[in-house]
Amino acid sequence: MAGPLARRYRRLLFCYPRTHRRDELLATLLDAAPPGRTRPTAREAANLIRHGLRARLGRPASRTVGAWAILATIISGIFAAAFATRAAWETAEPLPRAAQTRAMLAEILPGQEFIGIEDAPAAFTIYGAPLSWATVDDLLLGDGGEYALAEVGGVVRGVPTRSPQEALDLARQRLLATGWTVYRPVVHDMYGCVGPPCDPATLPTSTTLLARRGNTTLAIEADSADSMNSVVDTTYLSASFQRTTPPAVYPFAIIGGLAGAVVAFLLFSWASRRTTGRHPARWVVTTLFHVTMVFWWAPTLVAVPSSVWHHLDEPHPSWRPMWEWLGQPVFSLFFVVGGGCALLGVALAALPRPRTETVPTTAPS
Structure with missing residues (x-):
């Protein structure tokens, strides 16, 4: 369990939620591995990542939770990149x-x-x-x-x-x-x-x-x-x-976008698992999430084609700042309202679920 193959399998198993039985999965993978193997195959790695991320979302019966997770991850990563580029503009x-x-x-x-x-x-x-x-x-x-x-x-x-x-x-x-x-x-x-x-x-x-x-x-x-x-x-x-755009904008955008996407996926998956079953705010959290996606995606889908056409139609010695491509700050009220809904949804997801009472059984005398 401490060899190079086990260590590499263990890193991949971090894709699964903490409550998942990672040690049992690791033991099964090591038992199935042929002698002499020191690293997982590309197919094994892809399967572990895909199934691990899906397990983080919970809701095994849902067919749409994966699509909603992708939408939330992408738009959150894009907005995080835009905020990071605004910080990088201070280096101009x-x-x-x-x-x-x-x-x-x-x-x-x-x-x-x-x-x-x-x-x-x-x-x-x-x-x-x-x-x-x-x-x-x-x-x-x-x-x-x-x-x-x-x-x-x-x-x-x-x-x-x-x-x-x-x-x-x-x-x-x-x-x-x-x-x-x-x-x-x-x-x-x-x-x-x-x-x-x-x-x-x-x-x-x-x-x-x-x-x-x-x-x-x-x-x-x-x-x-x-x-x-x-x-x-x-x-x-x-x-x-x-x-013109300062050079620091580009690494800031990449790092900020990736960090924002990872945080958004982890928050979404945590809230998704929290609000399964008899959670008291399940439907409220779901509604708030859908409102957030509408308020964040609608301006972006309108602004991106317009910005692309504008840049193709006229010469630009320096491209517009990234947030303008997302319809910001023209539609900043949409972003603020969507962000408020997202924060409220996360707070409601943290509410404790009702305890399931169990009736103790008494052995016959």
């Missing part, structure tokens, strides 16, 4: 200060007087300010999309000294000359058609030029001349810098 280099930003913009767009350049107050902001208790209601009640990666930059107002296209062409040339990677420009209509008739060629447009150098990205946006209508005091050019 601070944005350029206002003075440095002015110097960089003067090099890229000479002759343009940018205004409104201020230091970034935090790595992520909501309505231009760091997240605080005063803005939690904005985050949860519909304005979560305003929580985004901070940027530092400014705008140009007044009468254009050159056409927007000329300004973008000059910026592209100077960016390439100073070591930036420049992406294809993205053109958007500034307003929708009011008609009919509607001629898309006459609609004013906004063109965004994206570039990257090292861990810094630049976005320059210029409005078409048609959108200005000869108005003197108008904003026709803007530019902003952001940081």
Whole structure:
């Protein structure tokens, strides 16, 4: 029972719950093993892991508990990875200060007087300010999309000294000359058609030029001349810098996601075994779990295809943070409600089950 084969079998048997008869299983496996074997076969290992994890779930008569466990494990692991990446974003280099930003913009767009350049107050902001208790209601009640990666930059107002296209062409040339990677420009209509008739060629447009150098990205946006209508005091050019995804995000996401998935599976399996039989909160716990899955999966299934399409449709020097792919924090209220249901379900699962009274038998005299 202390040889290398026994030790390796014992590690695999940790997949079974503690109350399972691991020693009896180990003895059976060792008796069935041929002489000289020092490690389990791949088939044996896969079977022990699969049956051990299934045994942790309990409910041997259920045909769906395995599927629910997979759903809970996946979504919990994904959310844990998103939280881990948010922590890893704290390792990002601070944005350029206002003075440095002015110097960089003067090099890229000479002759343009940018205004409104201020230091970034935090790595992520909501309505231009760091997240605080005063803005939690904005985050949860519909304005979560305003929580985004901070940027530092400014705008140009007044009468254009050159056409927007000329300004973008000059910026592209100077960016390439100073070591930036420049992406294809993205053109958007500034307003929708009011008609009919509607001629898309006459609609004013906004063109965004994206570039990257090292861990810094630049976005320059210029409005078409048609959108200005000869108005003197108008904003026709803007530019902003952001940081790219720091390298620590990727290992944090992997480690956090795996840890979250393991914890979620263990909690789910524990609650599943606890609430079998005559548990007083069995149906309440089941209902709370289903509510949690709806509130966590629904925003994710909506946000992931949208984010994929957005990234395929436009160039992105740096991908969006992971939580935005999950519909967060736009749907953060869904996550909070689902998390509350999950915590309540775990607490109710911990309630003691009623004791089964046994009638003592008396031997005949």
